[in-house]
């Protein structure tokens with residue numbers, strides 16, 4: 001697949017080396033990868049001449065810290081101009097300025113603790129409106145043609161789940177027209193419109209999803225995610241200073257990482273990237289360094305058994321003690337939670353001799369009080385002894401596609417935590433990850449010792 005209808009363009013040559021880069025397209029003219037190779041003469045994959053009309057379509061997304069003030073927006077403009085000046089079509093997706101979405105949320109909550117979800121989306125969407133217009137004003141003042149589009153103008157159609165809307169379609173006619181007119185197009189991230197034309201937002205971190213979904217819809221050659229770290233690391237570099245940048249990571253690993261706490265990419269953006277095979281390059285907006293490429297799993301890939309460690313502190317644990325152990329009880333507990341729209345993550349049930357059982361599950365901290373109230377009601381109706389709640393927990397996970405073919409990862413994880421005296425309260429596994437719930441105060445320690453135990457400290 002990688003070499004199907006290969007078109008990698010020679011872009012410069014000196015006596016010793018050939019540098020080569022460009023999109024690799026399949027027979028459908030869809031990208032199937034992005035080649036960047038450096039080599040000597042015969043080692044190179046293709047040396048076709050650089051065509052006059054060569055043009056890559058690049059989607060660049062800049063996060064909140066990258067557009068935090070006018071100075072940074074100017075840096076973004078300069079980077080955009082570099083890509084545009086090299087002959088590429090450029091679509092820029094922006095977040096709101098750092099802290100702006102939180103500020104808007106606080107404003108609404110000063111009016112009422114439960115603002116209408118529709119109106120909240122209208123309010124939150126203004127954060128991204130500000131940055132795209134400022135970028136275009138900046139680009140025009142530098143002499144470049146640029147047009148900003150809000151989510152609805154870019155025809156990003158979502159369902160009506162205000163605050164967590166899902167993209168159902170991107171028509172993108174207008175973006176294509178503007179690109180044909182050689183305009184730089186700046187699209188407000190994080191937002192769309194539903195079928196009735198209401199403004200919707202995609203949930204926190206949603207600009208990543210806007211960017212990757214647009215890249216998929218436009219069949220872009222690459223989607224560059226510019227952020228405040230220079231790639232995807234073996235763990236959050238702000239938690240462990242031994243974290244190392246990964247040159248590439250599989251879509252599957254990144255999916256697990258995103259869902260288990262690595263907020264560098266929002267999970268739905270990774271789902272889009274995987275589904276539509278979008279080459280995503282996560283990199284820093286403050287340096288020129290190569291970042292991390294998201295790639296499909298490749299059997300020749302040299303891989304670590306565990307490639308990353310993640311943590312999240314946004315879940316809480318609820319236990320129903322001495323629940324009667326008979327059919328239908330679990331359904332009595334989890335059905336009302338589901339009806340209330342509460343997502344349950346981990347569940348464990350222990351058997352006691354006496355025909356009673358303890359049942360523990362986790363929910364998001366934001367749903368904790370509502371879930372506790374439901375659990376207490378259910379406990380009373382089924383005759384459970386008591387309900388215990390604990391908000392002071394963290395979920396620590398180790399992730400790696402190498403786990404598919406290696407045993408002993410769980411044993412290493414449990415032994416490493418035990419050596420530090422860290423008690424494991426809950427465990428869950430999938431094919432490529434193991435998660436343990438521990439006391440919240442051990443989060444950073446657990447991440448650091450696991451990072452070392454799985455050989456991630458040293459290159």
Ligand code: ADP
Pocket residue numbers: 062063064065066095205226227228229231232233234235236237238261262263264265308
């Ligand atoms: P942006 O505003 O650009 O979208 P985010 O704050 O959403 O940026 O995501 C970047 C942050 O993700 C980093 O500052 C870093 O602290 C955090 N992060 C968590 N886990 C990882 C990881 N494994 N690799 C890189 N960054 C990570």
Ligand code: ASP
Pocket residue numbers: 063064095096101102127189190203204205206207208
């Ligand atoms: N501005 C939104 C947020 O803060 C979306 C984003 O930045 O991706 O969550």
Ligand code: MG
Pocket residue numbers: 063205208263264265266
């Ligand atoms: Mg983000």
